[in-house]
Amino acid sequence: MNQQRWVKSFPIPLPLYCAAAFLIAVRLSVADDEPVAQTTESFTIAVLPDTQFYCDTRLKLSAKWGNGDLRRYFFAQTEWVRDNKERLNIAFLVHEGDLVQADAPEEWAIAKEALSALDGKVPYIMCLGNHDMGFEEADNKYGGNIGVNRTTHFNTYFPREKYAKRREFGGTFDPDRHDNSWYQFEVSGMKFLIVSVECKPRDEVLNWANQVVFEHPDHRVIVLTHAYLNPKRSRNTSGGVRAKGNSGEQAWQKFVRKHKNIFMVLCGHHTGEAVRTDAGDHGNQVHQILCDYQGMNNGGESWLRYMTFKPETNKISIHTYNPVLDKFMDRPSSRFDLDYPMTTRRSGNRRPDGR
Numbered sequence: 440m441n442q443q444r445w446v447k448s449f450p451i452p453l454p455l456y457c458a459a460a461f462l463i464a465v466r467l468s469v470a471d472d473e474p475v476a477q478t479t480e481s482f483t484i485a486v487l488p489d490t491q492f493y494c495d496t497r498l499k500l501s502a503k504w505g506n507g508d509l510r511r512y513f514f515a516q517t518e519w520v521r522d523n524k525e526r527l528n529i530a531f532l533v534h535e536g537d538l539v540q541a542d543a544p545e546e547w548a549i550a551k552e553a554l555s556a557l558d559g560k561v562p563y564i565m566c567l568g569n570h571d572m573g574f575e576e577a578d579n580k581y582g583g584n585i586g587v588n589r590t591t592h593f594n595t596y597f598p599r600e601k602y603a604k605r606r607e608f609g610g611t612f613d614p615d616r617h618d619n620s621w622y623q624f625e626v627s628g629m630k631f632l633i634v635s636v637e638c639k640p641r642d643e644v645l646n647w648a649n650q651v652v653f654e655h656p657d658h659r660v661i662v663l664t665h666a667y668l669n670p671k672r673s674r675n676t677s678g679g680v681r682a683k684g685n686s687g688e689q690a691w692q693k694f695v696r697k698h699k700n701i702f703m704v705l706c707g708h709h710t711g712e713a714v715r716t717d718a719g720d721h722g723n724q725v726h727q728i729l730c731d732y733q734g735m736n737n738g739g740e741s742w743l744r745y746m747t748f749k750p751e752t753n754k755i756s757i758h759t760y761n762p763v764l765d766k767f768m769d770r771p772s773s774r775f776d777l778d779y780p781m782t783t784r785r786s787g788n789r790r791p792d793g794r
Contacts (some may be wrong), residue, residue: 440535451686452783459719463583474628474630475781476782478628479750480528483528485520485561486533486535487516487743488730488732489535489733490550490553491537491539491733493508493510496540496546497540497583501737506708506737510552512737512763514553515741516613516743518556520561521743527747531563531633532563532581533563533663533705535566535730536664536665536666538550538570538571541570541574542593544595547596553641554597561686562606562624564622564633564663565593566635567591567637568665568708569664569682570586572591577663583681584681586682587604587681593618594616598684599620600615602721607623609621609653612647614686618746619636619640619648621651630655634660634662635745638665641683642685644684648662648694649694649697650700652698652700659700661702662703664687667727668706668715668727669713670712670713672713675687678757683767696720700723702726703728707730710731710732710735711729711731711734712773714728724779726777728757740761741762743759743761744759748761748779748781754778755777757776
């Protein structure tokens with residue numbers, strides 16, 4: 440960033456001059472190392488938690504509410520985000536996984552129709568939840584098991600080749616699949632990167648994610664995954680599914696905590712809300728946020744989150760909103776502010792192996 444300085448032609452007291460010189464030196468050092476907000480304009484990231492009951496054609500567990508097909512709530516969410524892009528300056532949307540109930544083609548068709556409302560309007564990224572993969576029929580009260588392996592119809596309905604053409608697309612873990620992906624965007628002079636990792640991410644996926652973040656030290660990073668934090672504010676120690684991989688705590692230890700530029704983790708899976716903030720290995724604050732409303736009436740009834748980034752105050756304001764009911768959830772766990780420096784940054788990163 441180019442710096443221009445002017446000197447006034449009047450005497451400056453020595454103590455004041457020294458203090459000013461010190462502040463200028465510190466500011467130039469920060470600016471030389473890392474990109475900072477170049478405007479005070481606010482912007483927003485929209486968050487969709489588990490939508491599985493809106494796409495529930497195989498097991499029909501949503502029948503317990505007696506209100507028929509619930510896909511209208513999924514459509515209401517994405518249409519509201521699209522229609523409020525300009526008003527809220529929505530830069531991106533993330534889906535926290537469990538797009539569907541039981542990995543059925545008909546369910547994925549609903550999810551595709553809902554998210555297609557954003558195509559060409561609002562860029563978005565998704566992660567795989569346990570309900571999005573590994574379905575097998577079973578003689579139990581649900582009629583089947585989910586998350587038994589990593590087979591999924593996701594890539595048929597959200598193919599890599601479609602999204603690879605988009606400006607924000609960065610790459611994927613598997614060159615033939617779209618799950619486990621990363622996207623990037625720039626807003627208010629700041630570069631952001633969102634990396635999506637599967638439910639119970641495998642070691643090789645975490646190694647890939649480590650490398651992606653390490654190679655982008657000038658980006659501010661959000662990690663998107665499904666099962667990471669529970670409503671008691673503890674990182675999951677077990678995934679609750681048969682597919683082998685890492686728990687939330689293991690993902691923190693092996694990946695999240697290692698990088699200075701990771702500042703947020705977003706997840707769903709557990710009905711409820713929670714937030715915890717921990718220091719990474721470099722002293723950076725990492726906000727880890729859970730939201731999931733599937734246990735509420737009608738599988739969530741369109742409740743969603745949006746996060747407004749405010750560079751002028753170095754705050755992120757979290758809002759929980761229902762576009763169908765046109766109302767906010769105002770309890771302390773649903774509407775709050777987080778500190779996040781956007782006018783100053785620290786540079787550097789660790790190697791993916793932690794050194």
